[in-house]
Amino acid sequence: MDLNTLTGLNLIEKLNKKEISARDILESLEKSIQSKDSKIKAYVRSQALHLPEQLADYSKTTLKGIPIAIKDNICTEGFNTECCSKILVGFRPPYDATVIRKLKDAGAFIFPYKTNMDEFAFGSSTENSCFGPTHNPRNPEYVPGGSSGGSAAAVSSDQAIWALGSDTGGSIRQPAAFCGVVGLKPTYGLVSRYGLIAFASSLDQIGPITKDVSDCALLLSIIAGRDNLDSTSVNPEGCDYSTSLEKNIEGMRIGIPKEYFIEGIDLKVKKAVLEAIEVLKKLGAKCREVSLPHTEYAVPVYYIIATAEASSNLARFDGVQYGLREKARDIIAMYKKTRDLGFGQEAKRRILLGTFALSHGYYDAYYLKATRVRNLIYQDFVNVFKDCDCIVTPTSPTAAFKIGEKIEDPLKMYLSDIFTISANLAGIPAISIPCGCTAQGLPIGLQILSKHFAEGDLLRLAYAYEQNTSWHKVRPKLEPS
Amino acid sequence: MAKYEAVIGLEAHVHLETKTKAFCGCSTEFGQLPNSQVCPVCLGFPGSLPVLNELAFKYAIKVGLALNCTVQGSTKFDRKHYYYPDLPKNYQISQYDRPISKDGFLDIYLGQEPKRIRIKRVHLEEDAGKLIHQDDRSLIDFNRAGIPLLEIVTEPDISSPEEAYEYLADLKNIIEYLDVSDCDMEKGSLRCDANISIRLEGNKELGVKTELKNMNSFKGVKDALAYEIERQIGLVESGDKIVQQTRLWDVKELKTISMRTKEEAKDYRYFPEPDLPLFMIEQEEIAKIKKEIAELPKEKSRRFMKEYGLSEYDARILVANKSNADYAEKCFKAWPGGDKKPVANWLIGPVTSTANAAKVEISQVNIPPAHLSELIVLVEREQVISHLTGKAVLEEMAATGASASFIIRKKNLAQISDEAALEKEIEAVIRENTKSVEDFQAGKGNSLMFLIGQVMKKTKGKANPKKVQEILKRRLR
Numbered sequence: 001m002d003l004n005t006l007t008g009l010n011l012i013e014k015l016n017k018k019e020i021s022a023r024d025i026l027e028s029l030e031k032s033i034q035s036k037d038s039k040i041k042a043y044v045r046s047q048a049l050h051l052p053e054q055l056a057d058y059s060k061t062t063l064k065g066i067p068i069a070i071k072d073n074i075c076t077e078g079f080n081t082e083c084c085s086k087i088l089v090g091f092r093p094p095y096d097a098t099v100i101r102k103l104k105d106a107g108a109f110i111f112p113y114k115t116n117m118d119e120f121a122f123g124s125s126t127e128n129s130c131f132g133p134t135h136n137p138r139n140p141e142y143v144p145g146g147s148s149g150g151s152a153a154a155v156s157s158d159q160a161i162w163a164l165g166s167d168t169g170g171s172i173r174q175p176a177a178f179c180g181v182v183g184l185k186p187t188y189g190l191v192s193r194y195g196l197i198a199f200a201s202s203l204d205q206i207g208p209i210t211k212d213v214s215d216c217a218l219l220l221s222i223i224a225g226r227d228n229l230d231s232t233s234v235n236p237e238g239c240d241y242s243t244s245l246e247k248n249i250e251g252m253r254i255g256i257p258k259e260y261f262i263e264g265i266d267l268k269v270k271k272a273v274l275e276a277i278e279v280l281k282k283l284g285a286k287c288r289e290v291s292l293p294h295t296e297y298a299v300p301v302y303y304i305i306a307t308a309e310a311s312s313n314l315a316r317f318d319g320v321q322y323g324l325r326e327k328a329r330d331i332i333a334m335y336k337k338t339r340d341l342g343f344g345q346e347a348k349r350r351i352l353l354g355t356f357a358l359s360h361g362y363y364d365a366y367y368l369k370a371t372r373v374r375n376l377i378y379q380d381f382v383n384v385f386k387d388c389d390c391i392v393t394p395t396s397p398t399a400a401f402k403i404g405e406k407i408e409d410p411l412k413m414y415l416s417d418i419f420t421i422s423a424n425l426a427g428i429p430a431i432s433i434p435c436g437c438t439a440q441g442l443p444i445g446l447q448i449l450s451k452h453f454a455e456g457d458l459l460r461l462a463y464a465y466e467q468n469t470s471w472h473k474v475r476p477k478l479e480p481s
Numbered sequence: 482m483a484k485y486e487a488v489i490g491l492e493a494h495v496h497l498e499t500k501t502k503a504f505c506g507c508s509t510e511f512g513q514l515p516n517s518q519v520c521p522v523c524l525g526f527p528g529s530l531p532v533l534n535e536l537a538f539k540y541a542i543k544v545g546l547a548l549n550c551t552v553q554g555s556t557k558f559d560r561k562h563y564y565y566p567d568l569p570k571n572y573q574i575s576q577y578d579r580p581i582s583k584d585g586f587l588d589i590y591l592g593q594e595p596k597r598i599r600i601k602r603v604h605l606e607e608d609a610g611k612l613i614h615q616d617d618r619s620l621i622d623f624n625r626a627g628i629p630l631l632e633i634v635t636e637p638d639i640s641s642p643e644e645a646y647e648y649l650a651d652l653k654n655i656i657e658y659l660d661v662s663d664c665d666m667e668k669g670s671l672r673c674d675a676n677i678s679i680r681l682e683g684n685k686e687l688g689v690k691t692e693l694k695n696m697n698s699f700k701g702v703k704d705a706l707a708y709e710i711e712r713q714i715g716l717v718e719s720g721d722k723i724v725q726q727t728r729l730w731d732v733k734e735l736k737t738i739s740m741r742t743k744e745e746a747k748d749y750r751y752f753p754e755p756d757l758p759l760f761m762i763e764q765e766e767i768a769k770i771k772k773e774i775a776e777l778p779k780e781k782s783r784r785f786m787k788e789y790g791l792s793e794y795d796a797r798i799l800v801a802n803k804s805n806a807d808y809a810e811k812c813f814k815a816w817p818g819g820d821k822k823p824v825a826n827w828l829i830g831p832v833t834s835t836a837n838a839a840k841v842e843i844s845q846v847n848i849p850p851a852h853l854s855e856l857i858v859l860v861e862r863e864q865v866i867s868h869l870t871g872k873a874v875l876e877e878m879a880a881t882g883a884s885a886s887f888i889i890r891k892k893n894l895a896q897i898s899d900e901a902a903l904e905k906e907i908e909a910v911i912r913e914n915t916k917s918v919e920d921f922q923a924g925k926g927n928s929l930m931f932l933i934g935q936v937m938k939k940t941k942g943k944a945n946p947k948k949v950q951e952i953l954k955r956r957l958r
Contacts, residue, residue, distance in 0.1 A: 075528040088527070095521050097528060197527040201755035230530050231757050309755055312560055315571035316525050320621070331566060331619075358562075358750040367752060 003028040004158045005475070008066055008215040011161060015064040022055050022065030022109065025161065029067060033113075033159050041134045042144075042154035043113040044072050044084060050112060061107020062222065068103060069160035071151050072114035073121055074206060075195035076100055079112050083197050084129035085119045087342025088323045097195020098230065099164060099206050099223045106222045115163060116150030119344045120314065121171050121199040123147050124416045127407050128346045135403070136178060137476040138442055142400040145175030151209045152179040157476055162210045162219060166196055168203045169302050170396075170420025173432035176209055177395035177445020180434045180474055182216045182462070183209045185420075187452050188427035189234040191220075192227030200309040201232075203302075203424040212472050213433065213463040217241035220455060236453040244456050245463040250284035252461060255388035259295035260419055266398040272436030272444040273394045276465060280392070283464050290388060292380040295422060297373050299414060302421045304357050304370035311354025317342065349410065378426040385451045390461050393419050395432040395445030419447060429455045433462050434471035443474070485679045485717075487710050488687060489639035490601075491702075493652060495631040495662045496608065496670035497540045503607045503629035504531030504574060511668055515613075515622035523607075523627035525569030530756050533558075537629035538581070540661040541605040542762065542770050544631055545582025547655050547777060548600045552582040555761045558605075558754040563747050567610035567621055575632075577751040580604035581762075587635075587655070588779075589647045598648050599636040606630050625669075631662075637676065637687070642706040649673060649699050650801075654778050658803045666698050673702050678723070679713045688713070689723040693737060696730045705730035709737050781806055789813050789821040798829055808844035815854035823861050827853065831872045835879050846879050853878075856885035864945055865895050896945040900952065903936070903944060907952050910935045921957055929953060 003011065003025045014020045030051065037043055058065030070076055073083045075093035077100075082088040100110060118128040126134040126149025134149045136142040137157035144153040148165030152175035155163050165172040167185035176183025184207045191206045198204060208219035221242055226235035256277060261270060281287055319325035319338035326337035343351065357366040384391060396416055406413040423430035428449055435446035446465070450458040466472055502509055505522035521529040545552050559577035585600035610626040612619050633652065639645050653664040653671060664671040673696055678688035693709060696702045709728070716723050728737040776784070782796040785806075791799070800806040809828055813821045828843060832853070836843045856878065860871035866889060877888045889895055897903055910932055911918055921928035929950070936949045 081527075083527075091527070093521075093526065093528065095526075095529075194530050195528040198756075229532060231532050232530075232755075308752060312562060312572055312750070312752065315562060315564070316527070316569065318564065318566075318571060320566050321524065321569065322526070332564075335564060355750065358752050360748040360750070363750075363752070 002032070002158070004032045004161070006161070007211045008063070008162050008218060011066050012062075012064055015066075022058055025065075026051055026055070026067055026109065029111075029159065029161070032157075036137075036157055036159055039135060039140055040137055040153050040157050040159070041132060042115055042150045042157065042159055043069075044080075044082070044116050044129075044131050044150070045113065055109065058107045058109075063103070063107040065107055065109050066161055067109040067111045068219075069111045069113070069115050069151055069154045069163035070100070071148050071163070071165050072117050073166055073197040073199075074099065074164060075197065076110055076114070079110070079114065081114065081197065082130075083120045084117050084131055085317075085342065085344065085347065086130045086324055087317045087338070089130075091323050093195070095195065097206075098192035098227045100195065102223050108222075111160065114150075115148070115154050115160075115165075118147035118149070118171075119347050120197070120310070121147035121166055121168055122310070122346045122350050124170070124174055124413055125401070125403070125406065126150060126153075126175070127403060128344055130344060133403055136400050136442070138180065138400070139440065141402055142442060143178065143403050143405075145178030145396075145400060147171040147175075148183070148209060149175045149178075152176050152181055152183065155179070155181045155209050155211060162208060162215050164206055164219075164223075165209045166199075166204055166206050167420075167424065168199045168306060169424050170417040172207045172209060173395050173420050173430060173445065173447060174417060176432045177434075177443065177447075178400040180437075180443030180471070180476075181209055181211060182213055182431065182433050182472065183207065184216050184220060184431040184455070184459075185423060185429060186220060186224065186455060187236075187429045188424075189232050190224050190236060190429070190453065190455065192223075192225075192230040192233045194227055194229040198309075198313040200306040201313060202309060203306055205424075213431075213459060213466045214242065214245060216431070217245055217459045217463075220459075224455075238456075241455055241459050245460055247460055248284065249280070249461055249464045252285045252390065252457070253388045254280060254285045254287045254461075255290035255384050255391045256287055257290050257292045257295065257384070257391060257393060259292050260393040264397055265394065266438070268436070268438045269394050269396070269398060269444050273392070273446055276435040276446045276469075277392060279465055279468055280461070283468065285461070287392070290384045290391070292377075292384060292422065294373065294376045294380050298377055298421045298425060299418055301370045301373045301377065302417070302425060303353065303414060304366050305374060305425075307350045307354030308357045308367050308370075309354065311351045311358065314343075314347070314351055346410070374425050377422055381422075381426045381428055381449075389450065389454070389457050391449040393447045393449070395419060395447040399438045399440075399442035399444055423449050428452055429458055431458055431462050433466060434474065435465070435469070436471060437474065443471070484681055485710075485714055486682045487640055487642075487706070488637045488678050488680060488690075489641075489645055489706060490637040490676040491635050491639060491645060491648060492674040492676070493633045493649065494672040494674075495544075495633065495656055495664060497537050497629040497631055498660075498662050498670075499534055499536045499540065499629055501534055502627035503534050503537050503605065504627055507627065509628050511670075513624055515620070515624060518624045519626070523569065524623055525571075531574060531754075533757060533760070534629060537605060538760070539770060540629075540659075541581045541603060541631055542767065543659050543661060543774060544633070544656060545585065545603040546767070546771050547659055547774055548582075548585040548587055548603060548633070550582035550585030550600055550603055552762055552767050553579060555579070555759050556581045557759050558757045559751045560754050561606075561749045561751055563749060565609065566619070567612050567623075567626070569610065569623065569626055573607060573609065574754055574757070575606035576604035587648065587651060589644060589651050591643060591647055596638075596644065598638045598644075601634045601636050603631060603633050606632060637678075642703040642710070645675065645706055646699055646703045649702060651778075654801060654803075658775060658777050660775070660803075672697075675702065675706060677706060677709050677713070679710060679717065689725050691723065691725065691737075692727045694727060694729050694740065695732075697732065701730055701732060704735060705737060708735065712737065778803075778806075785810075789825070790819075791821065791825050795825045795829060799825065802842055802844070804844035805842055808850070811850040812853050815850040816857065817854070823857050824854070827857050831875050834872075835876055839879070847882050848875070848878050852884045859885055859889065864898065864947065865889060867896060867942070867946060870894055870896075870942065894943065897940055897943050898945040898948050900948065903948055903952055906936055906939045906944065907949065907956065910939065911956065918957060
């Protein structure tokens with residue numbers, strides 16, 4: 001069996017038994033990338049792949065030197081971190097993100113290639129990358145989802161054992177659903193954002209993308225926890241998510257929000273999710289319909305708050321200190337030329353939207369109002385969680401769409417995040433796990449949401465489902481190129 | 482001016498003297514090599530996040546309390562956006578609608594009656610870097626970027642350049658007392674902008690205001706305001722309109738020049754800083770900080786008057802600078818007697834002259850309080866040396882660090898008070914100046930002074946003049 005196809009926990013077992021070495025895994029991944037990635041383009045190749053001759057001694061660590069793929073917006077010291085944007089081409093951060101430091105401390109090998117993404121995480125298809133789109137490993141004509149499409153595609157196609165993505169409105173869960181892998185967006189504040197190049201600071205979270213729920217729990221245990229460098233991070237009680245996975249879900253109370261099974265949802269998706277709910281019922285979960293009445297406002301609220309914060313966060317890319325700088329006659333002209341050439345279409349669209357929403361005279365009508373509605377959406381969840389432990393929904397209304405299908409219609413594209421956005425607005429954790437396939441063989445994702453810092457519940461439910469189904473074992477059959 | 486009155490509001494920016502910057506751990510030390518005190522956070526590198534410096538926050542509360550403000554139960558930070566190369570993130574972390582404290586006041590004294598200047602708000606923000614223009618290029622030093630700044634905004638309660646000056650002097654004084662900043666305008670640790678308009682006296686309505694920037698000294702503020710008042714009156718008198726605009730003080734030309742008009746005013750697009758949480762300030766915390774506030778200048782001067790019997794004038798001079806006040810208090814304590822007036826006189830007189838000559842504060846003159854006290858005893862009480870000699874000894878003390886008695890002994894400066902020794906010299910003077918002696922005896926008082934002078938000359942200034950006078954009077958009666 002090829003090592004690259006195994007899960008992280010499988011590999012740890014083999015490494016513990018000294019059946020294999022960390023080097024073997026690296027070589028197996030390298031081979032896989034060489035044979036597949038020219039077709040999938042999960043990785044960004046703005047730098048040469050220099051794998052070390054000699055690996056460090058990882059024998060006493062948790063992760064034993066298993067490589068991990070990192071999204072291009074998470075700072076890795078000495079490796080390019082470019083957010084798949086021309087404006088950051090060649091940027092090598094002088095520091096590691098906190099999650100990278102934690103992973104290194106736990107014995108992870110940080111894979112030098114970063115994974116592809118929509119520029120600055122602006123998108124749902126990984127088509128908005130300055131390095132070109134990533135292809136869905138199940139069918140290369142389809143998008144892998146986004147913005148963490150590179151990470152999801154790399155894991156799905158066995159070009160990575162596991163990966164980190166970031167999720168602002170669904171950017172981990174939607175690509176995980178589209179590629180048939182597991183993706184978790186933690187509670188806002190559970191994982192440090194230090195070193196994550198910000199898209200929307202009040203919504204962004206880093207999370208794992210893995211082949212199964214156990215790997216997800218392990219990675220989350222490593223990256224979670226309070227970081228003194230991130231004032232919005234908190235220390236929850238107990239960050240070991242692996243130990244409680246096996247506990248049964250008998251009596252767990254599950255809410256099925258009616259607003260998530262509306263018109264426009266793909267019938268096959270609906271069917272798969274309803275079937276999944278049946279599985280959970282059989283396992284002893286108590287399911288009932290609930291209501292999240294403000295769901296319809298999630299997308300508009302999100303596109304005001306997220307773009308407003310993005311317009312501010314992206315102000316620093318001005319050609320002065322790092323990244324692209326265009327020559328011009330004066331400083332203002334330099335700013336304009338650099339930003340004009342450096343940012344792609346979608347980035348410009350969002351910067352303009354956000355700038356408008358924060359402008360004098362519009363702030364109250366847009367940003368302020370959006371923050372108020374955001375609070376209503378949050379309250380919806382608080383109300384439902386009074387009587388529920390978890391909420392189950394589809395991750396996305398449809399399975400993956402074709403490359404080019406929605407890129408010209410931003411509104412249509414934005415609506416593909418309709419089921420994932422609310423979790424970010426409310427700050428609650430949410431996971432996507434595979435729960436079916438369409439007729440075209442494209443994966444379908446099941447989303448589970450839970451209370452703040454109740455990742456334990458959410459993972460336990462996901463694990464129980466996974467143990468009783470085999471959707472997570474479906475792997476793309478790719479012809480070698 | 483008679484018909485018009487000025488309406489002035491000041492916006493002071495004070496560098497807080499914390500060891501590290503407002504939102505990262507970089508040093509704030511002044512005068513270091515360019516860009517030697519920077520990190521990803523204060524450089525605004527992608528992915529970096531701010532973490533609030535607790536001490537800066539505490540200092541901000543302290544200043545708010547000292548200015549009689551209400552400290553808010555909760556406060557938040559906001560982003561203020563504008564593009565400038567010395568602003569690494571192209572936004573400044575500042576505070577918009579929930580400053581740390583607001584609604585305070587500061588009473589200033591120009592005449593006998595205090596004038597109350599209301600403080601609108603006190604908020605915390607980060608400073609920007611510094612641009613250095615060299616030939617055809619510009620360089621940026623980010624050492625200053627991220628240094629905690631306190632913005633203190635008054636209501637438009639100031640009516641003249643003199644009041645503005647007094648307000649700033651008092652503000653500086655208070656902040657120095659709190660030991661949170663050195664308030665050195667030359668180093669840029671205190672900066673000040675002003676809003677100014679004029680109106681006909683008695684008019685309630687406010688005129689069109691201009692904003693003045695780039696005033697780099699207290700005098701600059703005063704001069705710029707005076708200039709601007711004249712300029713605005715000139716415009717109104719000649720029937721022109723005042724345009725709302727930002728103007729820069731040109732310290733070489735001594736005039737204000739237009740920088741931008743209202744139409745070009747920036748939209749800062751304030752919104753809550755999502756990288757920092759809401760900060761709650763507990764009442765106990767406020768009470769604790771209140772207790773830490775040392776005696777402020779006004780209280781100190783009142784106490785000096787009460788405890789040391791100083792006049793209001795003397796007390797005000799001595800408390801105008803905290804280190805001087807501390808030094809003065811040590812000197813009072815070292816003085817062996819209830820009446821501290823001689824010490825106050827020496828501090829405000831000779832010690833101040835000595836300090837001024839060396840261009841330092843009196844607290845920086847190299848004289849321990851015990852030494853000063855000894856000197857004053859030797860001059861005023863024991864009259865071992867004359868007042869004049871005393872001043873010379875004081876300078877010697879400042880220069881060498883030696884005690885007065887040591888210098889007097891070494892230089893043999895002690896006054897001759899021994900009557901037998903003086904009699905001999907006086908005898909000679911009487912013999913040599915018969916004309917003056919006759920004049921004196923004929924009732925010309927001036928002649929006595931002349932004779933005393935002659936004795937002093939003969940003794941090389943060491944004769945005790947009082948004794949000489951006594952003996953002369955007795956002999957010539």
